[in-house]
Amino acid sequence: MNGVSASDLVLLLPELILVGTCLVLLLAARPIQANRAVPLALVGTVLAAVAAAVASGWLLSRGAATGFGGMFRVDGYSQFFKLLITATLVLTALFSVRSIEDEKLPRAEYFVLLLLASTGMMFAASALDLLTLYLGVELMTLCAYILVGIRVERPKSNEAAIKYFLLGSFASALLLYGISLTYGVTGATDFGGIAQALSEGDGENPILLLGIVLVAAGLAFKIAAVPFHAWAPDAYEGASTPVAAFLAAGFKAAGLAALGRVCLIAFHTESQLLSMALTGLAALSIIVGSLMALSQTDMKRLLAYSSIAHAGYALLGLIAGTSEGTSATMTYAFFYVFMTLGTFGVVIALGERGQKLDGYQGLAVQRPVTAALMLLFLLSLTGIPPTAGFVAKFVVILSAVRAGHTTLAVVAVVCSVVSAFIYMRVAVLMYMKEPEEPAPSRIPMAISAALGLAALVTLIGGLFPGGLTSWAVAP
Amino acid sequence: MTLLSIQTIFYYLAAASVASALLGVTRKNPVHSMLWVLALFLHVAGIFLLLGAEFLAAVQVIVYAGAILIFYLFVVMLLDLSGELTRPRFGRHWPFAALAGLSFVALAWFSRFVDSVDGRLASTEAVATGIPESSTDAGALQGSVAEIGKALFGPFALPFEMASLVLLAAIVGAVVLARKRIVGP
Numbered sequence: 083m084n085g086v087s088a089s090d091l092v093l094l095l096p097e098l099i100l101v102g103t104c105l106v107l108l109l110a111a112r113p114i115q116a117n118r119a120v121p122l123a124l125v126g127t128v129l130a131a132v133a134a135a136v137a138s139g140w141l142l143s144r145g146a147a148t149g150f151g152g153m154f155r156v157d158g159y160s161q162f163f164k165l166l167i168t169a170t171l172v173l174t175a176l177f178s179v180r181s182i183e184d185e186k187l188p189r190a191e192y193f194v195l196l197l198l199a200s201t202g203m204m205f206a207a208s209a210l211d212l213l214t215l216y217l218g219v220e221l222m223t224l225c226a227y228i229l230v231g232i233r234v235e236r237p238k239s240n241e242a243a244i245k246y247f248l249l250g251s252f253a254s255a256l257l258l259y260g261i262s263l264t265y266g267v268t269g270a271t272d273f274g275g276i277a278q279a280l281s282e283g284d285g286e287n288p289i290l291l292l293g294i295v296l297v298a299a300g301l302a303f304k305i306a307a308v309p310f311h312a313w314a315p316d317a318y319e320g321a322s323t324p325v326a327a328f329l330a331a332g333f334k335a336a337g338l339a340a341l342g343r344v345c346l347i348a349f350h351t352e353s354q355l356l357s358m359a360l361t362g363l364a365a366l367s368i369i370v371g372s373l374m375a376l377s378q379t380d381m382k383r384l385l386a387y388s389s390i391a392h393a394g395y396a397l398l399g400l401i402a403g404t405s406e407g408t409s410a411t412m413t414y415a416f417f418y419v420f421m422t423l424g425t426f427g428v429v430i431a432l433g434e435r436g437q438k439l440d441g442y443q444g445l446a447v448q449r450p451v452t453a454a455l456m457l458l459f460l461l462s463l464t465g466i467p468p469t470a471g472f473v474a475k476f477v478v479i480l481s482a483v484r485a486g487h488t489t490l491a492v493v494a495v496v497c498s499v500v501s502a503f504i505y506m507r508v509a510v511l512m513y514m515k516e517p518e519e520p521a522p523s524r525i526p527m528a529i530s531a532a533l534g535l536a537a538l539v540t541l542i543g544g545l546f547p548g549g550l551t552s553w554a555v556a557p
Numbered sequence: 558m559t560l561l562s563i564q565t566i567f568y569y570l571a572a573a574s575v576a577s578a579l580l581g582v583t584r585k586n587p588v589h590s591m592l593w594v595l596a597l598f599l600h601v602a603g604i605f606l607l608l609g610a611e612f613l614a615a616v617q618v619i620v621y622a623g624a625i626l627i628f629y630l631f632v633v634m635l636l637d638l639s640g641e642l643t644r645p646r647f648g649r650h651w652p653f654a655a656l657a658g659l660s661f662v663a664l665a666w667f668s669r670f671v672d673s674v675d676g677r678l679a680s681t682e683a684v685a686t687g688i689p690e691s692s693t694d695a696g697a698l699q700g701s702v703a704e705i706g707k708a709l710f711g712p713f714a715l716p717f718e719m720a721s722l723v724l725l726a727a728i729v730g731a732v733v734l735a736r737k738r739i740v741g742p
Contacts, residue, residue, distance in 0.1 A: 086714045101722065108729070150715040191733045198726045205719060217719040224723060228730035 090149035093156050095141060096134035096164055100201045103130035104194045111190035123193040127175045135168040152272045153211040159557040162412060163207035163339040166419055170332040171200045173423045176532035177324040177430050185233050185322060199225035203336035212261045212271040215340055219304060222336060223250050226329055230321040242320020249313045257300025263293030273348035280351040294349050298359050305337035305393045308366035318386040326382055327426030330389040331419040338396055338415050342408050343557055345400055353403035360401045365490055367394025372497040375504045379439045381429050388463060391501060392418050398478040398494060402485035405556035410481040412554035417470035417543050421462040424536030428456040431525045442508050444517025453512045455537050460505040462540045465498050470543030567607055574600040585646050587633045591626060598622040611702045
């Protein structure tokens with residue numbers, strides 16, 4: 083292993099763009115804070131995200147490559163998730179315009195934290211070594227703790243951030259324990275080295291099994307899979323809605339990216355154990371997420387439990403331990419990100435009124451377009467054709483059936499029906515009740531644009547179900 | 558240095574470590590306890606230095622003596638010191654804590670019979686002199702500051718820089734969370 087060369091640095095281009103923007107924003111924090119008319123930081127963040135997406139595409143067009151002594155990988159898999167992460171960043175940044183204004187948040191620092199979290203997610207998606215994986219995941223979680231608690235005047239926000247921090251640190255410790263045990267047994271932290279040591283090893287080693295389970299548990303916490311989900315409802319409720327959207331969409335994408343690569347490359351010889359662990363996580367997440375969402379009246383808590391259930395569905399693809407299964411999970415992650423961001427976007431667009439379930443009464447009369455968009459996202463979350471949500475659920479359930487987990491597939495379908503009840507309750511309120519509250523104020527341009535983008539992807543994904551298959555290629 | 562002077566220094570450092578650890582546990586005034594723990598940390602750093610592990614010695618001083626102990630002192634200063642002095646020094650569970658400590662002593666005793674580098678049982682000669690066979694050449698190189706520096710900026714440059722990003726996020730977070738409410742211009 084040598085030092086760093088220029089060709090290694092080129093592979094980091096998307097991450098370097100985001101970090102560079104962070105530093106500029108930090109240095110220009112005062113003028114940005116003083117400048118109230120033009121959202122400079124917002125424009126900068128969106129441009130940086132677009133540039134990073136373009137750079138990711140350009141790197142992919144040069145072919146797959148590995149850099150930094152085998153710690154960092156650029157391939158179709160990583161660039162797929164990087165595109166998804168930059169899209170999450172753009173939509174979250176656009177959604178944030180109103181909450182930054184209303185809550186008087188520090189603009190520059192808010193966007194710096196979003197950018198740094200996205201950088202961490204990108205590292206997690208490209209990591210080919212447990213060290214870079216851990217640091218990437220840690221970077222995104224650390225930023226998330228701060229973003230959840232950034233509304234320092236609100237006790238609820240502080241409480242949520244502290245709870246999230248304590249549970250998150252515990253999960254990080256689990257992940258770190260898992261990594262060190264794996265290193266102890268295999269003598270390697272890079273995925274290739276681990277896989278090689280495992281294939282040469284003498285089979286069952288209880289320490290290794292513990293290590294694998296701990297790594298899986300640490301990553302399951304990041305995607306809020308049951309039983310590592312306790313933080314999600316509180317954190318989402320305490321965070322401002324755009325931050326909650328960022329957590330729900332971005333964290334799932336990055337966590338699944340990391341989990342997918344770890345399962346498929348590093349621990350592929352132990353696929354039986356992993357498949358068992360993932361089956362448990364998926365089944366519990368789907369069941370608990372769907373059932374708990376039933377009784378929620380707070381919209382963000384409802385969406386938190388919904389995101390827990392969706393984490394379970396996304397895991398269905400990874401259970402098979404094959405490339406087809408992984409690309410099913412990738413498809414799921416892609417559509418899930420856009421439909422979840424869309425749903426959160428409507429909640430943000432409605433302001434205070436959108437926080438409570440009752441706030442949606444009679445929305446169709448007052449705001450027909452917003453209500454129609456919400457209906458589209460809700461249908462997609464339920465998984466009803468012709469939305470992208472149907473395509474996503476179809477591929478992962480198909481993958482579970484092919485892997486021989488028919489019972490799990492049946493559970494998934496039954497819970498989809500249960501979740502239909504949750505989502506349609508909102509639709510019924512919007513379309514079949516008389517409005518009780520005054521119409522919400524005008525929706526800012528940025529939020530409308532982001533909503534339109536999310537709706538477009540949700541619709542097109544449903545109408546052309548084969549569109550993603552050539553993209554979603556497992557590593 | 559001759560073997561005798563090294564041994565003399567080692568026995569001084571070892572005895573002082575044990576003594577300051579005992580004093581740290583038994584003092585009634587928490588601030589005195591902390592100061593004895595500081596003495597313990599510095600003596601342990603001396604032992605590391607004696608073994609050729611300069612990096613570990615520096616980390617011991619900077620992280621433990623510098624950062625963690627000061628952090629502890631801050632917490633201790635927030636406590637009710639005078640009330641603390643009147644209460645009994647040990648809680649009801651001290652036998653368990655003593656047992657845990659004694660089991661560490663036992664572990665350290667038995668580890669003398671295992672070669673520290675490759676885990677084999679050491680030869681009786683090595684046990685007698687107290688110097689592990691393979692630690693003299695390979696062990697000294699592994700812990701040296703130069704080797705660690707080369708590794709950090711060579712093969713581990715990416716994780717190193719990523720750790721600096723994590724620190725940047727922590728600093729931004731500290732500034733954001735500790736700020737006063739912003740008054741608009």
